[in-house]
Amino acid sequence: MTTTPSTDVPGVRELAARHGIPVDRGCAAAEATSEVRSVLDRVGDKWSVLILGTLSGGPQRFTELLHGVDGISQRMLTLNLRQLERDGLVSRTVHPVVPPRVDYALTDLGATLLPPVLALVEWALENTGTIRNHRDGFDSRRAAAG
Amino acid sequence: MTTTPSTDVPGVRELAARHGIPVDRGCAAAEATSEVRSVLDRVGDKWSVLILGTLSGGPQRFTELLHGVDGISQRMLTLNLRQLERDGLVSRTVHPVVPPRVDYALTDLGATLLPPVLALVEWALENTGTIRNHRDGFDSRRAAAG
DNA sequence: CGGAATCCACAAGGATACTG
DNA sequence: CAGTATCCTTGTGGATTCCG
Secondary structure (H helix, E strand, O other), X not given: OOOOOOOOOOXXXXXXXXXXXXXXXXXXXXXXXXXXXXXXXXXXXXXXXXXHXXXXXXXXXXXXXXXXXXXOOHHHHHHHHHHHHHOOOEEXXXXXXXXXXXXXXXXHHHHHHHHHHHHHHXXXXXXXXXXXXXXXXXXXXXXXHO | OOOOOOOOOOOHHHHHHHOOOOOOOOOXXXXXXXXXXXXXXXXXXXXXXXXXXXXXXXXXXXXXXHHHOOOOOHHHHHHHHHHHHHOOOEEEEEEOOOOOEEEEEEOHHHHHHHHHHHHHHHHHHHOHHHHHHHHHHHHHHHHHHO
């Protein structure tokens, strides 16, 4: 195939055009500069997705999240929750009791983020085998060459 | 379920169940261990999405990508392309000419990844304003408190 | 031209200890 | 309980140089 990908890829330019984004040289500049980056960062973040996924089952307290999200440190949980709260994806409600009780929950905005993320997760699940095969092939080819 | 988010979030558990993933404590363990992580990592990666997006317009040579993806270093481009190639998302064809010519293109698999990613990008574009508002509010509240 | 190798700066993140 | 503060190790990525 010399010129175009065999599967017609929908969307990149159309999407950009619909949102008034100048598509110069593969729309790289547009994505890099905008806040789109920060959203993608959060998705790529090891913990954010896990936290969001956990909260999709209902509100949780700090300690519940700490034990629910496997392997996260207290520090990282705090930092991530602050980020998510700052973006309005997660709400934080402090109950003025002693000992302190803080509940975290998905906001409406946070809930709308989940489906696109899950679509991505589903893609990953569906193509795990294919990807694994590619990697194995790539690695053994490398081993043979190296 | 006694306490649910106001918007009903579709999917997390159903998705897991469909793929035979044990959902213990918010499906955190499942996601953390599988190769789903590596896919999300690539999406969160600053450059991968940009490269994929650029290649959606058709094959490109190394140098074209280097200049097309704004701000990327030679090293990072090489590293990212290797990753993408290893996963079978991008193809690499070397033309035995001098000076060397190497073309990179989206594979069929790579093309199928784009729509989910674009869905996410679209979400980001649609909610940029809302997020910005949340951040501003959060920051000014912090400033007032601090 | 398309890389690979080396060096280095800085940021991310874990562990631990302390506090309201 | 729900954090904050500090330390310290590791990873990440840019700049530079060299090579087929």
